[in-house]
Amino acid sequence: MSINDELAARFLAASRMLELLGEDHFRVNALARAARAIESLPADAADLAKDRKALTAVPGIGAKSADKITEFIATGAIAEFDEIKARVPPGLLDLMELPGLGPKTVAVFWNQAGVTSLDDLKRIIDDGSILSLPRMGAKSVEKIRQAIAFGQSASHRTALGLALPLAEHIAARLAKVRGVTRTAFAGSARRAKDTVGDLDILAASSDPDAVTRAFLDLPQVLQVLQSGPGKSSVRLALDTASSRWGRGSSESTAAIQCDLRIVPPDRFGAALMYFTGSKEHNVRLRERARAAGLTLNEYGLFHAPADEASKPDWSRKDPIAAHTEHEVFKALGLPDIPPEIREDAGELDLAEAPRLLELGDIRAELHAHTTASDGRLDIESLAARAKERGFHTIAVTDHSRSSPQAGGLSPERLLQHIEDIRKAAERVPGITILAGSEVDILADGSLDYDDSLLEQLDVVVASPHAALSQDEDAATIRLLAAVRHPLVHILGHPTGRLINRRKGLEPRLREILDAAAENHVALEINAHWMRLDLRDIHARQAMNAGCLLAVDCDVHEPEDFDNLRFGVATARRGWVSKDRCVNAWAAPKLHEWLASKRPHRPH
């Protein structure tokens, strides 16, 4: 775990424990916000802490948190947090993970029944003594029993690539219901986070009951969690069979929660804004509205009511703005903020809409496999597919010799392959077919082919495949060597992580990014939804470091081209612009960059 993650975890745990202790919830929130701020710090906390001002300049981190961070870096501990920790049995935090159990309820279990663990809780349920606690009736206890039975599934997050098709399907299905004017999927799926905790579906309708009925009647519904006039939640069966990454994998639960929200048709924009989030972004927006004498909620932007305590029916009040997101942003004095960056990570300081990379900007694929290694297409059909997508360039990058399980090519076979690629290039007009390789970065940082061979390739993607549990030092040395290699163009899936499967390498990213920027090596954002590597926050750090990026599909089968949307969305989450994305460049510029690393080659 990186030092930032470690610090963030401590702040979050302290926040949760203070909640249990009944601490003022503004302070609890402040600590949770500090945790988030630390987690998404643009640099290593240890570096940042050298300059106290740099720390306190981060929104959410004040004098007290800065002290704690400094203390942790100096001593490896935070005394005040350790004292809090000593007062709260650790098992209580696990209890709060159970859906429906919050700090107030768990505190009652603890203080009035001596419960400090899941076993304790089971015991007072079984012997019935739980019923004597305040606000504990038969229904409440049954829900807790259910929550325990379903285990930890509440905290499980599903890969975006598995969840998105279902979200789109449900939104499309509900759009056909009578009275519905619009539907959309929202939440983290719309923001294109690499994993989602649930599906959030919005429907605008003049007949809310009809939508609710259709929702609860969906064939995928396993269980209805709650259902009211404007909002319902269910557990859905998640079909993972369609993918070779699905069934039989560690994807433990084949179910996902789905939240439906229904609003009147003329409030769609405000509701979409609310339901897209993120929560932190929403809170900032609402604070901004409030500061301007307004109030913002899912029904629209309104003048703040004179009477603080009044609870108007906002759905019937005339809004200043509500119909479209654009109108609401505009009324708040903000540009249109793309969903992918609504994370309270600086987007509210933008004076104009950022120009982020778009799907249609991608004009080349620089990482693709053929039947020569573990791909399903031969060179010509691969090129044909790329051409269909409107690409001007496709690079053939099969595996290298140290990946025998992936059909890695011996030097001799690679030489033959290069010839085959050159011949195919002559037969397929209208697209540039490049001879390349996805060369293994071996554990010590050396590459899998000799320089004399690499020199003959138009493009070299260097990727780590084995030894992915190296320590930080080894991983840093390894990737640095690859990035500094004069014949390498792209660092492929830099960490080798697989979502929900393995963490991958955890190098000192800062060093890698600085070296990549200096050497004009592009960092890949591997678009496969199992990888998304670099991930969003790393892509943003790469942007800040001045790096080039490449959004590649790592094509193995024809359908893999469709993963581009995930890669582009991840790039957008990293604030990547078109001019920094090498495969969004026009052909001459791309080819010139590639050639710049082949100075000895005649043109």
Next chain:
DNA sequence: GCCGTTTTCGGCCCGACTGTTTTCAGTCG
């Protein structure tokens, strides 16, 4: 605990659903 185009002190986003509550607290989005 954080923060300031009204504030360095006094605020801090706002609403839906549920169960047990006879009037609303707790949890969640």
